[in-house]
Amino acid sequence: xxxxxxxxxxxxxxxxxxxxxxxxxxxxxxxxxxxxxxxxxxxxxxxxxxxxxxxxxxxxxxxxxxxxxxxxxxxxxxxxxxxxxxxxxxxxxxxxxxxxxxxxxxxxxxxxxxxxxxxxxxxxxxxxxxxxxxxxxxxxxxxxxxxxxxxxxxxxxxxxxxxxxxxxxxxxxxxxxxxxxxxxxxxxxxxxxxxxxxxxxxxxxxxxxxxxxxxxxxxxxxxxxxxxxxxxxxxxxxxxxxxxxxxxxxxxxxxxxxxxxxxxxxxxxxxxxxxxxxxxxxxxxxxxxxxxxxxxxxxxxxxxxxxxxxxxxxxxxxxxxxxxxxxxxxxxxxxxxxxxxxxxxxxxxxxxxxxxxxxxxxxxxxxxxxxxxxxxxxxxxxxxxxxxxxxxxxxxxxxx
Amino acid sequence: xxxxxxxxxxxxxxxxxxxxxxxxxxxxxxxxxxxxxxxxxxxxxxxxxxxxxxxxxxxxxxxxxxxxxxxxxxxxxxxxxxxxxxxxxxxxxxxxxxxxxxxxxxxxxxxxxxxxxxxxxxxxxxxxxxxxxxxxxxxxxxxxxxxxxxxxxxxxxxxxxxxxxxxxxxxxxxxxxxxxxxxxxxxxxxxxxxxxxxxxxxxxxxxxxxxxxxxxxxxxxxxxxxxxxxxxxxxxxxxxxxxxxxxxxxxxxxxxxxxxxxxxxxxxxxxxxxxxxxxxxxxxxxxxxxxxxxxxxxxxxxxxxxxxxxxxxxxxxxxxxxxxxxxxxxxxxxxxxxxxxxxxxxxxxxxxxxxxxxxxxxxxxxxxxxxxxxxxxxxxxxxxxxxxxxxxxxxxxxxxxxxxxxxxxxxxxxxxxxxxx
Numbered sequence: 001x002x003x004x005x006x007x008x009x010x011x012x013x014x015x016x017x018x019x020x021x022x023x024x025x026x027x028x029x030x031x032x033x034x035x036x037x038x039x040x041x042x043x044x045x046x047x048x049x050x051x052x053x054x055x056x057x058x059x060x061x062x063x064x065x066x067x068x069x070x071x072x073x074x075x076x077x078x079x080x081x082x083x084x085x086x087x088x089x090x091x092x093x094x095x096x097x098x099x100x101x102x103x104x105x106x107x108x109x110x111x112x113x114x115x116x117x118x119x120x121x122x123x124x125x126x127x128x129x130x131x132x133x134x135x136x137x138x139x140x141x142x143x144x145x146x147x148x149x150x151x152x153x154x155x156x157x158x159x160x161x162x163x164x165x166x167x168x169x170x171x172x173x174x175x176x177x178x179x180x181x182x183x184x185x186x187x188x189x190x191x192x193x194x195x196x197x198x199x200x201x202x203x204x205x206x207x208x209x210x211x212x213x214x215x216x217x218x219x220x221x222x223x224x225x226x227x228x229x230x231x232x233x234x235x236x237x238x239x240x241x242x243x244x245x246x247x248x249x250x251x252x253x254x255x256x257x258x259x260x261x262x263x264x265x266x267x268x269x270x271x272x273x274x275x276x277x278x279x280x281x282x283x284x285x286x287x288x289x290x291x292x293x294x295x296x297x298x299x300x301x302x303x304x305x306x307x308x309x310x311x312x313x314x315x316x317x318x319x320x321x322x323x324x325x326x327x328x329x330x331x332x333x334x335x336x337x338x339x340x341x342x343x344x345x346x347x348x349x350x351x352x353x354x355x356x357x358x359x360x361x362x363x364x365x366x367x368x369x370x371x372x373x374x375x376x377x378x379x380x381x382x383x384x385x386x387x388x389x390x391x392x393x394x395x396x397x398x399x400x
Numbered sequence: 401x402x403x404x405x406x407x408x409x410x411x412x413x414x415x416x417x418x419x420x421x422x423x424x425x426x427x428x429x430x431x432x433x434x435x436x437x438x439x440x441x442x443x444x445x446x447x448x449x450x451x452x453x454x455x456x457x458x459x460x461x462x463x464x465x466x467x468x469x470x471x472x473x474x475x476x477x478x479x480x481x482x483x484x485x486x487x488x489x490x491x492x493x494x495x496x497x498x499x500x501x502x503x504x505x506x507x508x509x510x511x512x513x514x515x516x517x518x519x520x521x522x523x524x525x526x527x528x529x530x531x532x533x534x535x536x537x538x539x540x541x542x543x544x545x546x547x548x549x550x551x552x553x554x555x556x557x558x559x560x561x562x563x564x565x566x567x568x569x570x571x572x573x574x575x576x577x578x579x580x581x582x583x584x585x586x587x588x589x590x591x592x593x594x595x596x597x598x599x600x601x602x603x604x605x606x607x608x609x610x611x612x613x614x615x616x617x618x619x620x621x622x623x624x625x626x627x628x629x630x631x632x633x634x635x636x637x638x639x640x641x642x643x644x645x646x647x648x649x650x651x652x653x654x655x656x657x658x659x660x661x662x663x664x665x666x667x668x669x670x671x672x673x674x675x676x677x678x679x680x681x682x683x684x685x686x687x688x689x690x691x692x693x694x695x696x697x698x699x700x701x702x703x704x705x706x707x708x709x710x711x712x713x714x715x716x717x718x719x720x721x722x723x724x725x726x727x728x729x730x731x732x733x734x735x736x737x738x739x740x741x742x743x744x745x746x747x748x749x750x751x752x753x754x755x756x757x758x759x760x761x762x763x764x765x766x767x768x769x770x771x772x773x774x775x776x777x778x779x780x781x782x783x784x785x786x787x788x789x790x791x792x793x794x795x796x797x798x799x800x801x802x803x804x805x806x807x808x809x810x811x812x813x814x815x816x817x818x819x820x821x
Contacts, residue, residue, distance in 0.1 A: 230659030
């Protein structure tokens, strides 16, 4: 069954509970008035009222027809007892009986409209209770008037149930359209997040600058830092406006840099931008080896990120202002060896202390089938070897 | 461009502090859906207006009957009571239809004043008869008139108004008792039914509208969460891109203010620490591992599931389920949690996905078996909705037991082996 149908039934059940219990209480108040019904009838009715109340309370929770039947039987029993046991009921007793038949039991109409069998049960209940009421009270009030009140009392809750049931599909339709909109929104948000997360190279330079700033920009000339900050802000602005820019050493025309349109960008130019960036921050990077290497853009990304990360580590931790990068290539791999003559460190520390290295360098390279190796000892500098597959047509994706 | 610090930290989201993520997401979605909870109540309001109209016609016909028989000691008071009540009803129906949303306070005040005047005039008209329960007409119809505004004002306000009216009528009836020899059960009964007729319609109306709003809320919550069923294996969730965009913007503004020399270098310690936290947050947002499965997002984004469901999915295996299995699992969780009519907080559901134990049961090629265990507290085996078994059947082969007098379901869920894709 539809979940909203279930919710609707639950709503109707709870309404029936409030409706039924309220009028049962009114009937109870009337029947205990002095002289309303005979003493014996009152004594018999009170426990029946209790059971009726329990049944009507359970109708609010349970869909089981048992409680409906129990409420009906109890209600009928009270009517019969009040009218037949002992002296004839007074006007007050008659009021109690009418409240019971035309309002309290009529609350069953709220939960008896949802399907065929229930509607049939509703009609039968309506006829049985009505016939009992009219037969037993014909001498207390003109039957036509009683019948009028009775019919009105049953039509009201039934109409409420029908009205609510009619409102539910409309609401369900509108909720479903909200759901569709939400799904589209979710997909769009996912794509946008992917686009921003995908702009790795950009975020890398931004993060490097932010990290510098976090140290109050100490160790870098304010002019260089300002220039770098301006470049990065420009890139972020482009990202915000919808393109995926790639950082470039060039301060001008970054959005139109040829690096974005060439399938296999030239490593040389891009390496130059890395060198310039670190130069501004006070680390001289010397270049050795191959000048021009072609790499697919995702391999290039990973390679440059790893390289930048290594240089950043050198800049921050080595205590020297110069690093050497040697690029070599063979038919399968492009390698970069980053060396410095700094303080170095104990390799065994790296697992716990430098998780950043594994996360940012090794993981990125492994993503594209590459690898990184680290050599260092305290006092004797550090060497990192980075390698990525060439990824050209012959062996490109095999390495991945 | 000047830089302002981001107004909230998003770190908690990442390090597994799901509760905070849940709270924040639910709050945001909740804010959006609080307004939407009024969905469909306009239709209910129309029904209520029709009922009030019918009730007024019924009461007015009684009034005309009494008038014709010359019962009224103060006929003009009774007539003006009906004129005032009629004006209030027509005015309230038109206004609430036109406004459609919440009725302004002063209008509600005017409405209540109108009702008060109508009740007072009607009581004055029949005072000397000493039988308000039988002779009052407009005063009783006034109680039901509250239904007109039941969808455009708070439930408690309506209940208080109805309560005041009921108590007021009871007091007036008490003050207006006839000589004591006439006070019999037959005199009291109409007074009781009169007060009930004035108060109960509003009470029942409030119950219906409250239930209806709850139904809409639950269904909205469910439909919004349902969209996770079609999400990819890992997703960043609805708010991640918003957060990332916010961080990017904050970084951009900071960098720009530095480039534009609006911020002095070297940075003041406060600005430096802002830059540090921005960098940390940004870094965490960019890590791929931040991505979670659809089930995590479903649980954290839903107000109902978030409160009761604990998810244990260390290897993020839930992402492997296909849409039909996801739909079944979500529906089952929903039925277990949402079946509480009495909102007892003791009902909790824990969904554990995995770990995969290879080789125990033969599985078809290119498939792996992900065991899913649903343990509950406070859910009796015989009390769960029967349609839950159908939902569980869509997830996989299941077996149900009772553990600590609560339901426990073990599901063997066959999914495509990600290694073969």
